[in-house]
Amino acid sequence: MGTRALKAGGLGLLLMLAATGVATAVVVQAGGVRITVLSQIMPVKLPRAEPAPIAVFVAGHLATPGGSVPPQLQRLDIEVNRHGLLRSRGLPVCHPRQVQATTTERALANCGETLVGSGQFWAHIILPGQEPYPTQGRLLIFNGRRHGDPVLLAQIYTDNPFDSSFLIEFAIRRISRGPYGTELSAAFPEALGEWGYVDRIKLTLKRRYRYLGRELSYFNAACPAPKPAKRASFPLAHVTFSFAASEPIGATETKTCGVAQ
Numbered sequence: 001m002g003t004r005a006l007k008a009g010g011l012g013l014l015l016m017l018a019a020t021g022v023a024t025a026v027v028v029q030a031g032g033v034r035i036t037v038l039s040q041i042m043p044v045k046l047p048r049a050e051p052a053p054i055a056v057f058v059a060g061h062l063a064t065p066g067g068s069v070p071p072q073l074q075r076l077d078i079e080v081n082r083h084g085l086l087r088s089r090g091l092p093v094c095h096p097r098q099v100q101a102t103t104t105e106r107a108l109a110n111c112g113e114t115l116v117g118s119g120q121f122w123a124h125i126i127l128p129g130q131e132p133y134p135t136q137g138r139l140l141i142f143n144g145r146r147h148g149d150p151v152l153l154a155q156i157y158t159d160n161p162f163d164s165s166f167l168i169e170f171a172i173r174r175i176s177r178g179p180y181g182t183e184l185s186a187a188f189p190e191a192l193g194e195w196g197y198v199d200r201i202k203l204t205l206k207r208r209y210r211y212l213g214r215e216l217s218y219f220n221a222a223c224p225a226p227k228p229a230k231r232a233s234f235p236l237a238h239v240t241f242s243f244a245a246s247e248p249i250g251a252t253e254t255k256t257c258g259v260a261q
Contacts, residue, residue, distance in 0.1 A: 026253050031246040033070055036061045037253075045260040046223040051085045052260075053217030055206035062199050069124070069132060070197060073188050075242040081234060082181025084221040086172065088150060090211025091116075091218060094142040099155045100167045104138040107155050116218045117141030119203035121156055125164070126197070135160045139201060143218065144169070152184065156198070179235050223257035230259045 025038045038059040046052055062070050094111035108115070121139045124132040137158025144153040152170040157163075173183045207218040225232035236255040242248040 026251060028249055028251040029065070030249045031071075031243070032064055032066075033241075033243065033246070033249060034063050034065060035241060035249065035251075036063075039253075041221070043260075045258040046221055048225060048227070048259050049222055051083065051220035051222040053208060054219050054221050055204065056219060058201070058203045058205065060201050060203075062197070069126065070199070070243075071246050072197070072244040073241060074244055075188065075240075076184075076186050077240040077242075078184040079175065079180035079238045080182045080184070081179055081236050082175070083224045083234070084182070084219075084236070086182060086218060087216060087220055088143050088218060090216060091143050091207070091209055094144045094153055096144060096146060096151075096153060096167060096169065099140070099142060099153055101165050102155075102157070103159075103163070103165070104140065104155075104157045107140055107142075107157070111142050111153075114143045115140060116143050116152070116207040117203055117205040119201060121158075121198050122200040123158075123198040133161070135164070137164075139203060141203070141205065143207075146171075154186075180238065223259050225257065225259050232257055232259075 025036060028035045040057040042055045042057075043052075046054070062073075064070050092111075092113040094114040098110040099107040102110070118141065119139045120136060122134065122136045124134055126132045135158050137156060137160070140155045142153040142155065144151045146169060150172045152172065154168040154170065155165070156168075157165045168186050168188065170184045170186045173185070175181050175183055205219055209216055209218075223232055224234055233254060233256045236253045238250065238252045240248050240250045
């Protein structure tokens with residue numbers, strides 16, 4: 001199978017735990033690049049203290065004001081508010097070799113029990129001496145391990161116009177101080193090479209599973225409203241996009257959440 005990689009432009013693997021049932025768009029523009037993220041969460045209200053299971057919908061779009069090819073994304077760092085938690089205890093683990101350079105069907109056969117998200121992507125493939133041409137395909141997110149450390153494995157596959165597959169690994173790091181508790185980081189050139197760029201995605205992040213007789217969730221969140229308030233506004237996530245030959249673009253998304261009765 002051909003494994004020509006696509007250069008990522010804006011993989012919207014943004015764990016934007018939007019604390020409202022209404023999808024909200026965040027638009028950031030700098031250095032000739034415009035990034036748009038639309039996010040939504042269910043349920044619409046959350047407990048005040050103990051994080052509860054959630055499902056997250058994310059749509060992302062990368063563009064330039066003039067419609068030209070965006071610069072190469074070198075690195076993506078996402079800091080998630082400490083009231084949003086990733087919990088993988090008891091969840092099966094996928095290893096990168098099981099989903100690398102393979103089709104969607106084979107990746108699911110190898111690691112379907114570890115799936116935590118799925119969706120679609122749209123991209124442009126760039127080949128030497130040719131005009132960029134569009135393609136689209138499946139995007140899968142797996143709970144993974146690399147050298148014993150937890151990672152998120154983002155596997156992308158398309159068969160249009162030829163078989164193409166690549167794997168992006170997001171390292172997971174706990175943050176001990178400040179408003180953020182988890183950092184997700186990925187270095188894109190290592191996985192994607194120079195062939196093209198992803199410019200749009202739609203992704204649903206959701207996984208419940210049973211472990212030792214208990215029902216658990218990979219994605220969880222709480223609403224940090226101080227008593228007796230029923231709503232709170234807080235910095236949800238800070239995202240930094242680092243591009244080749246341009247300054248990084250950073251954005252902080254602030255959300256308002258409601259407290260479940």
